[in-house]
Amino acid sequence: MRSILSIAMIALTAVAGVSAHGYMSRPFCRGCEKAAMQVDDLKSPNFRGICRGEPAGKVTNVSGGSLTLGFTITAPHVGNCKVFLLDKNLGNAIQIGERMDCAAPGKVADWSLNLPSSASGSKVVRWTWDACHVSPCEKYEQCADINIIGGGSGGGGNNGGNDNDDGEAPAKPTKSKTPTRPTKTKGSSRPTKTSAPKDDASTGPTSAPAPAPGGSCTHGAFTCSGSRIGICNFGQWSWISCSGSTKCTNQGSNYYCA
Numbered sequence: 001m002r003s004i005l006s007i008a009m010i011a012l013t014a015v016a017g018v019s020a021h022g023y024m025s026r027p028f029c030r031g032c033e034k035a036a037m038q039v040d041d042l043k044s045p046n047f048r049g050i051c052r053g054e055p056a057g058k059v060t061n062v063s064g065g066s067l068t069l070g071f072t073i074t075a076p077h078v079g080n081c082k083v084f085l086l087d088k089n090l091g092n093a094i095q096i097g098e099r100m101d102c103a104a105p106g107k108v109a110d111w112s113l114n115l116p117s118s119a120s121g122s123k124v125v126r127w128t129w130d131a132c133h134v135s136p137c138e139k140y141e142q143c144a145d146i147n148i149i150g151g152g153s154g155g156g157g158n159n160g161g162n163d164n165d166d167g168e169a170p171a172k173p174t175k176s177k178t179p180t181r182p183t184k185t186k187g188s189s190r191p192t193k194t195s196a197p198k199d200d201a202s203t204g205p206t207s208a209p210a211p212a213p214g215g216s217c218t219h220g221a222f223t224c225s226g227s228r229i230g231i232c233n234f235g236q237w238s239w240i241s242c243s244g245s246t247k248c249t250n251q252g253s254n255y256y257c258a
């Protein structure tokens, strides 16, 4: 057996790749405050029911009828992803998006969704991922508490044009049509436009501060440093090591090992 010290180190560095593969990190998810000290709890398959059994958490204001999800995926895998909008009490779920391979190798990217024009006020967005590198697929999910401002009045899908993922076709709201995969993902080569990654369309820290080990950072921010993903926990960076020879990769507000 390992020493207590090395077990503690493993807990601290949050082994990537065993059965802890990733999570929806934006909007700030239910349980996201565990990202720095107990990240495996977020990244593991879900066995605790809807929203992983996490209690309601930090609320993110969302305006203008669209919502952008971001992900932190340390072990990408093929498989289908869905997004639902639920009432605050987790009832009345409606599906607002579906995409194959939202967390697959080379395809992790921000995911912009149109919100139903009738939706407003306190809602819960629920993301699910069937990671099908094994059979049966592993089930992952996260929820985030959002407050939809300006909805309920037939607002369109304009999110104010202040984010930088215009190259990315928003997933069409999937009423009942077959979800068409947006054409954007091929190659996912969006070179160096990423200097100021924007997170979701409304609130939250604007960009990840430069990595400054030991320095200050904005709680909840992410950064890359070689083969490590940094997560800012109350002003201090903590680091998750990528598995094998993979390196931390950043696209928009997504951080993953590849």
Ligand SMILES: *[C@@H]1O[C@H](CO)[C@@H](O)[C@H](O)[C@H]1NC(C)=O
Residues within 6 Å of the ligand: 061, 147, 149, 203
């Ligand atoms: C979110 O919107 C509400 C109004 O609905 C406002 O009172 C609150 O300050 C906003 N929060 C943030 C973080 O902007």
